[in-house]
Each structure stands twice: as C-alpha cells, then as structure tokens.
Amino acid sequence: MFFSIIGILLYLSFRFEWRFATASVVALVHDVTIAMGMLALFQVEVNLPILAAILTILGYSLNDTVIVFDRIREGVRSIKSPKMENIINESVTKTLSRTTLTSLTTFFVVLTLYLLGGEIISGFSFTLLVGVIVGTYSSIFVASPILMWLNFSVSEFREKEARALKRQKEREKQRAMYEQGTI
Numbered sequence: 001m002f003f004s005i006i007g008i009l010l011y012l013s014f015r016f017e018w019r020f021a022t023a024s025v026v027a028l029v030h031d032v033t034i035a036m037g038m039l040a041l042f043q044v045e046v047n048l049p050i051l052a053a054i055l056t057i058l059g060y061s062l063n064d065t066v067i068v069f070d071r072i073r074e075g076v077r078s079i080k081s082p083k084m085e086n087i088i089n090e091s092v093t094k095t096l097s098r099t100t101l102t103s104l105t106t107f108f109v110v111l112t113l114y115l116l117g118g119e120i121i122s123g124f125s126f127t128l129l130v131g132v133i134v135g136t137y138s139s140i141f142v143a144s145p146i147l148m149w150l151n152f153s154v155s156e157f158r159e160k161e162a163r164a165l166k167r168q169k170e171r172e173k174q175r176a177m178y179e180q181g182t183i
Contacts, residue, residue, distance in 0.1 A: 005025055005028075008021070008024065008025060008028070008062065009021045009022070009025055012024050012066075016069055016073060017152075017157070019146075019147055019150040019151075019152045020069050020073075020147065022146070022150060023065075023069075023143045023144070023146035023147050023150065024062060024065050024066070024069070024143060026142070026143070026146055027061060027065050027138040027139065027142045027143040027146070028058055028061055028062060028065075030134070030138050030142050031057055031058070031061045031131060031134050031135050031138050032054060032057065032058065034130065034134045035053075035054060035057055035127055035130050035131050035134060036054075038126075038127075038130045039123075039126075039127060039130075042126070044123045044126060044127070045123065047123065049121065049123060049124040050123050050124060050127050052124065053123075053124045053125075053127035053128045053131065054127060054131070056128060056131065057127070057128065057130075057131030057132075057134075057135055060106070060131065060132065060135050061131070061134075061135030061138060061139060064099055064102075064103075064135055064136060064139035065138070065139040065143045067095055067098070067099070067139075068091065068092060068095050068099070068139050068140065068143065068144060069143070069144075071091040071092075071094055071095045072087060072088055072091040072092075072144065072147070074091070075087040075088075075090055075091040075094075076154055076157050076158065076161075077158075077161065079091075081154075082154055082155065083154070084147065084148055084152055084153075084154050085148065087154065088144045088145075088147065088148070091144075092140055092144055096140070099136060099139065099140065100136075103132055103133075103135075103136040106132050107129065107132050107133070110125050110128045110129050110132060111125075111129060113125040113128075114126060114129060
C-alpha cells in the first residue's frame with residue numbers, strides 16, 4: 001500500500017502539482033480511516049471482499065478528487081479572480097451536480113446489493129456504502145480546502161503555466177524551422 005501511495009503522489013505531482021497530490025492522498029487516508037472505523041464500530045469481519053471494497057473506495061474517491069482538481073486547475077487558468085477561495089468555490093460548484101449524480105447512482109446500486117444481496121456480500125456492500133458517502137464528502141469538502149492550507153498560489157501557478165507555454169511555443173518554432181530546413 002505504501003508503494004501505491006508513493007505512485008499516486010508521483011503521478012499526481014507530475015499531472016497537477018505536489019500540493020494537489022498531497023491533498024489527494026490526505027483525502028484517501030481520510031476515506032480509508034473512516035471506512036475502517038465504521039467496520040470496527042459495527043464489528044464487521046475484515047476479509048478479502050472487504051479488502052476489495054476498500055480498494056474500490058480508494059479508486060472511487062481518487063477519481064472524484066481528480067475530477068474536482070482538474071476543474072480547479074482549469075479555473076486557475078480561466079477564472080480571472082486571484083483568490084484561490086473563489087476559484088475553488090466556482091470549480092466545486094461546477095462539478096457538484098456531476099459528483100452528486102454519480103455518487104447517488106452508485107449509492108443506490110450498492111444499497112440494493114446490501115438489502116437484497118444476502119449475507120455473503122453484506123460486508124462488501126456495507127463498506128462500499130460508507131466509502132461512497134465518505135469519498136464524495138472528501139472529494140468536495142476535504143481535498144479542496146487542503147490546497148488552501150498548503151498555500152497553493154494562483155499567481156505562481158499561472159507564472160509556471162506561462163513559462164511552460166512559452167517553452168512549448170519555442171519548441172514548436174524550432175521544430176518548424178527544422179522541418180523547413182532553416183536550421
């Protein structure tokens with residue numbers, strides 16, 4: 001599990017930024033901790049299906065968090081406000097209906113499994129029920145505010161994006177010159 005967390009940190013740091021990666025992993029730890037706490041509270045025996053449910057929770061929560069973070073990153077690029085609070089608020093608002101509908105659909109399917117599936121998959125479906133609720137909560141209300149606590153700077157991000165765009169245009173110019181034979 002340690003190596004998978006390191007892998008998630010590296011990938012999200014490459015794809016977004018280290019603050020996004022850290023916030024995502026904190027949200028994942030939050031989700032698993034609450035799910036395990038609920039299992040302990042209701043004295044559910046941990047077995048292989050429960051482990052599969054916990055891994056599913058990780059994937060589900062990470063997917064939701066990445067979608068919210070992608071919208072935040074787009075907001076940093078397109079929303080004129082220099083305040084991170086405004087960008088996060090608008091970005092979360094834009095993804096809220098998608099996140100809610102996806103989570104409710106999953107919740108009702110898993111609830112049906114829990115109610116009609118029998119004792120064999122009751123632990124699995126219970127864990128998923130908790131995970132869907134907590135994962136949805138954390139992707140909206142835990143991961144995004146952590147960006148604020150990690151001092152994510154809109155101006156620094158925009159400067160970094162501008163430098164990357166300038167390098168890309170320079171490479172394209174060099175490539176065009178190479179293809180024309182002028183280099």
